[in-house]
Amino acid sequence: MKIGVDAMGGDFAPEAVVLGAIEAQKQFSDVRLVLIGDKARIEEVLVREGADIASFDIVHTDQVIEMGEHPVKAFSSKPQSSIAIGFKLLMEDKIQGFASAGSTGGMMVGAMYTIKQIPGLLRPAIASPIPVSLDKKAILLDVGLNPDCKPEVLVQYAMLGSVYAQYVLGIENPRVGLLNIGEEEEKGSILTQATYGQLKDASGINFIGNIEGHDVFHGKADVIVTDGFTGNVLLKTAESFYGLLHKEGIRNEFFEGFNFENIGGTPVLGVNGVVIIGHGISNAKAIKNMIKQAIDCANGGIVEHIRENLQ
């Protein structure tokens, strides 16, 4: 298996990306990493770190989509950007997954313009694994791609999340909870009220009902379905709690699960390929885990399983 990594993506690229890739290469020696970016700068870090250059593929480019650029314009006007090349390789199946800590907008445009979304899907989602105990994770989606959702979209998210939970997190018959502001079916917003009934009737979904904010990190559900607005606020709030704990000097194994460095990246679910978006401030550890996320999704065959569910 080959995984493409945007060596120019993120605030500390290419340094942090190459360092993370070296770590990943040690840990996942059966996977070949394809580093896309400035060859000279990539090799400089590899040599300095005493890594074997021959154990990596390097695809040279010196074009980069910067964080502030308009994603659509940037993607069209920079066909040699690391993100554009990554998606070209992914489309041609020369890599089995592509990960970047660069422009999220650029990554989404790249995904939608090249590999495209899976037929039958209404909207893709960005999903985030979240800790629910020391050794267990759940998946929360959407965390920011679609702030305004229709019930039909949320029902498909339940399926997307279930596939991830089953084939990446290894949870059989994952329990799907609808994030809401009350337990009862009639509680909530117009959206959640309408979604509840559809989820109850959806085949292949192990819907356990509404879950509330206080249930999210307690493992009540394996898949937490919500619109991209609520999911994004929830995720960023959780991350900030980890930051507050850190600031207060509190170290705790469970709460380390909220550290984005340990999560690494969030998969884009519903597109025709494994696409992982990392945090802009990713350090080497975060990059290593972003690559792990790509490997796990590719190994789990999530794209194929999602396709089957949409047929």
Add this chain to the structure above:
Amino acid sequence: MKIGVDAMGGDFAPEAVVLGAIEAQKQFSDVRLVLIGDKARIEEVLVREGADIASFDIVHTDQVIEMGEHPVKAFSSKPQSSIAIGFKLLMEDKIQGFASAGSTGGMMVGAMYTIKQIPGLLRPAIASPIPVSLDKKAILLDVGLNPDCKPEVLVQYAMLGSVYAQYVLGIENPRVGLLNIGEEEEKGSILTQATYGQLKDASGINFIGNIEGHDVFHGKADVIVTDGFTGNVLLKTAESFYGLLHKEGIRNEFFEGFNFENIGGTPVLGVNGVVIIGHGISNAKAIKNMIKQAIDCANGGIVEHIRENLQ
């Protein structure tokens, strides 16, 4: 000043309510508390605790709106319930604030049927003070009353929150942030995009722009405006974090600010009286702080200030 307290409200009533009232009476000796509920049971706790019965008003009733009851039906069919009597006293200005840890639905129906909302207001809100540093709070609203909001409603929430921040939290010219999933004006849901422009143009509002999930507990804004769906999820998630810390045996002064016992209750803003809703599981400490919340709101004259703003 007199503050009415629903002695029958909450899972541990009347025991916990009376114990909390005794504590509040000691701390705020210039305020007279009116305990509404089963006189014999209230006096039993007062006597057992060695409290001076004469330092409280007791209004007897043995009717209670239970947590599971339909609020509208229960309020109409139980005119002698502690909640109905509380609102009657509030409407007649015999008490200057009313607090209950009983049925939230019953409290809202009581407020809307008796004292009613302030003319000119579109929808009242439930607001929650949240900690942003060891000695500073912000106010988050709505936290559950209106899951679906229009931009005009959120603009009024900015005003409601500003009044609370200024006259209860003591913050001059409070900074209002719109909870969103990006900093830029064009980011967010249809609702937040439409609200941004209206908040920018609203007179008397110190609008500082969008704030994100990770900004909420960092003091970036004094007033955090959001719909009742997002606010409810955010608040319950924050409370559960406190619970998780507690479970992990982590004690920290800052995080104690997330303990509902220290917050006590959430004010209903936009109605013609001071109304405080406490947590159903309130213990004596939570009740004491719920009463403090009522006193602070009455002393701050929030109802009058909100009325002025709506004229």
